[in-house]
Amino acid sequence: MCLYKNKIVLGDCLNILKNIDSNSIDLVITSPPYFQQRDYGNGSDGIGKEKNENEYLQNLLLIFNESVRVTKKTGAIVYNVGDKYLNGGLSLIPYKFAIKAIENKKVFLINDITWSKLNPTPRQDKRKLIQSTEPFFIFAKSKKYHFDLNDYLKHLDDFNKKQKKASNNIGKKYFEIIDNSELSEKEKDNAKVELRKAIKSVHDGEISSFRLKIRGIHKLAYGGQAGGRNNQIKNNGFTIIKITGNKLKKDIIESPVENTKDNSHTAVYPLYIIQELIKLLSKPNDIVLDPFNGSGTTCLAARNLNRDYVGIEINPDYVKLAQERLQQTKIQQELFL
Ligand SMILES: C[S@@+](CC[C@H](N)C(=O)[O-])C[C@H]1O[C@@H](n2cnc3c(N)ncnc32)[C@H](O)[C@@H]1O
Incomplete structure (x- = not known):
């Protein structure tokens, strides 16, 4: 049972994290202040205002390592870190962070997700392209x-399935191709049995489509994962x-x-992305x-998806803002029930 369950805690996260038990959190998702990017009104406290990037990375890694400690073996740690131009060139700070994060081998990097911003700041430099991406690094502690x-992105699957309607002709062309192939009579019979099953699966909505590959007609695939299929084509005459x-x-x-019209925080990340990552990396009640x-975007996303949350924030105004945001959406959700 986490001490701070469903609370937003005021304080420096390095100190507050120390009060949280090891292996007690299912998922950490966060976006630390980027190096020398914004003033969050924390004076010299908080992270992001260090004099040089090494100092910044050291401070960030202390907090990252605490995030790892509190995460369960079945959990994941997601850090969204942005880049910055220094002396005319990109500093690659996000990648320096990720390299250092995996150095002590307590975590490994599952994915480096690129957030592609559909509406980046429309400030076109004459000698640079607009920076419109940011990484979300997903780390895990164990293979479990x-x-x-x-x-994850289930709405796109549902949309895709609605678009595809099984036609009556699906797969029919293959009967003729099998008959005209070099397969033995027995192989042809087997291929037709499997073809009928595949057509039925499409009509029953179990799959949306299929491809039949036949020896002597289709080329063998090249490369690692193709081995199994190539063997089926060689040994059985076909694969589906x-x-x-x-x-x-x-x-x-x-x-x-x-x-950010209704939100006075200057660096809010998209609720949509955070909800998708929570669906990918956790279960209800986690x-x-x-x-x-x-x-409080992470807390809001967690609550929307029936997960518990803990937020830590050094600035009391933002603690209040996050609490109000959670309260307001709760009222709105109750009104629509
Ligand atoms: C990039 S913003 C996070 C924004 C958040 N993802 C959202 O959608 O609203 C980083 C936040 O970290 C806070 N912060 C900076 N140093 C901190 C520290 N040491 N402990 C806790 N919070 C800190 C800042 O005040 C700022 O609100």
């Missing part, structure tokens, strides 16, 4: 990390590749920058922690 691909209709889940997520809570 929770990972629910079906729930089933297509589920789910969109491929890639390490890129598109989202506009959050509109506990999600944000050590740099700001206006």
